Amino acid sequence: MMIRLLLTTLIMVAGSAYALQPPSVPGLLPTEIARPLLEQDPRVAAARAGLEVAKQESSILDKSPYEWTGKALGQRRSLDTGPRYREWNVGIERTIRLPGKGSADRNIGKATIEESEARYGEALHESARELVSLWVDWLAAERGRELAAANLVAVQENLKSVDKRLRAGDASKLDLNLASAELAEQKRMDNDAKTQAAAAWARLSVRFPGINRQSVLLPSPMLIAEDEARWRDRIIAESDELKVVQTQLRIAQAQADRAQADRVPDPTFGVYTASEVGGRERISGVTISIPLPGGLRDSRSSKALAAVEVARNAVDLKKRELETEIASALVTARGTYESLQIANEGALAMQENAKLVQRAYALGEGDLQTLLLARRQTTSAANSALLAQVGALKAYYGLLIDAHLIWGLDSE
Template sequence: MMIRWLLIGLLTVSGTAQAVRPIDPPGLLPTEIARPLLEQDPGVAAARAGLEVALQEAGILDQSPHEWATRVTGQRRVQDYGPGNSATGNRREWQAGIERTIRLPGKAAADRSIGKATVEESQARHGEALHEAARELMALWVDWLAAERARELAELNLQSAQASLAAVEKRARAGDASKLDVSIAHAELAEQRRMENDAKTQASAAWLRLSTRFPGLKRQVLALPTPLPIGEGAAFWRERILAESDALKVVQAQMRKAQAHAERARADKTPDPTLGVYTASEIDGRERISGVMISVPIPGGVRGSRSAKAIAAVEVSRQEVELKQRQLEAEIASAVATARGAYDSLHIANEGAAAMQENARLMQRAYALGEAELQALLLARRQATVAMNNALQGQVAALRAYYRLLVDAHLIWDLEHD
């Protein structure tokens, strides 16, 4: 019989998706083990470093892009008083000034909005990297537990083949079975040994994939649990997953950034003025000049074109948000339907596996009593093996679907904090 662990921690719904408390279902890695594995993932670490880059970018945008500029010039004035005149006409003169372009207030506000949206986008990308790593960890973990369960089933089938061979040899010694039957039983045992070795290999390979992708995980085999039915409605999962979706938050932040860029381009239609002060010395210092300088570029058509381009980009971002939301809604509806269908299929497969196992047990007994042929026994064994493997695959599919909903809804591994 398949070992069943009931998943505890039913979701508590109080009308909204946000009211659901996180759960820690048995059979899945506990949070205190899974969370460090996720934080150490290179993709998550890269996204975390990207967040620091975004914070630095926001700090840069918060400051004016213009800097103080100094200007110093020196010259010599030469005057020619004509031939025969010994008076010198060389005069040393200089001019010094300091100036700076002033960022207008509307542009400063737009730059800060761009910086804020950049940080929000980076935060969402970090959450999405964590979410994708969680999906991968969940899938590899379930694959390994399933491979270990398949190895256990292969060992049981090997034991059954050994029991069948013993029964054939006993009948052969009594003169009730032919040498051909003994040979067929030996061949069946060899085939079961091969399948048991393949199952061991698959289990080892599954563990290597898991432990290599997420190093530091200790090998501790748990029983493959049986999922509970999806009791919540599709509307619950839709609201919860959309509210927690970092992929949706990324495109929403990109839309806000595009809107801020449009505001910046609109404000940039008015050029920033340059203000400065200067002082000068002429005729060897006999004349001193000081003054104030104001410089304003004359705007051309390029500024208006850039503003129109930025406004058009906002519409592109708005449509991308709508597209991403529709894609997520379709994925959520499909995931919920898949989880429910997989759960129903699992129960059907379990019923079939139980019937086939009982049939094989009765056939084994009948053969031992001389009431059935060897081929009928082997056929019953093969049918039971196929039915048990089908039930295992149904269990894995149902678990994957259920765990994926939990990951997407950020209900496990403290994903709701990101």
């Protein structure tokens, strides 16, 4: 029984570990290239600077907000029937922060740092999603340019076939004009594809300067085969967006503790010495003053407690929103992957059909309209497959980024 239980535990642990392993995705930007691009992104740099601000804020909260205050008083005493005397009074005093308030302030500072760390991780996450999107768009545009160039060659071959049949007396001048018009349209589409590829690269290279232009094939996504619960648990555990609201809850709780402790005012202690009657009398002593608390302190404490409840509901809402997004993302990733397979099958079938029609037309066994229609259907099917691949790839990469499985995002 114990052996069976041990084996079951090992299998569960191995399965969980497998689900958390960063997958090997051919064509994905290497970490050594992507990570510097993310670190130098202004969004990430601003979050990193914000983290330094939070550390300074924590250091400030760790120290007492009160300082020593020096006092000096000079006066002259005049008697109606006697001489005049010079008198003075000097002292120092300081308000003392009670221990409970110091502990609450330190908790606020610690939670503030944790919030900034979460915001830094979220900035990396958002920049990574943007980098992936722009990078996939560029690769897709380059693939679209290649398809347009291949279609242009095919249409040029069609025109040669029409011209050959025209010289043989087996085609009309109208067929030649139609083939020429088709070639002109394909040239326009080829130029549009080149423009889109150049624009996609401009968006990528300007948004993330320093990226090198390399010839990379558009990768193919992988099937999401793991249990949805593993993806959900992983993404929720790694979600910096959720961590932000969770740390905000801890800050609100610490501020409520501070407001509760502040219902008891901080006392002020001091020491002084005085000289009176021209130095004939020397006085020294200590002072203590404590503000008399009123209803304002109770109101501030009640307000802080209400803010805790607001923050707690914000955490619950964010977690529910996150679970909704994860469920939708998993369904989308699987659905787009299946659509890609169907689109690829359709594109291959249309490509084979175009070859058969092209061969039949060259042998004089088909008409031009059928040939042009087959070519257009092939182009449309190829473009549809490309769009399906882009959608599936973005959905797949989006899950990898949300789960922090690539580019070292799990270390943040």
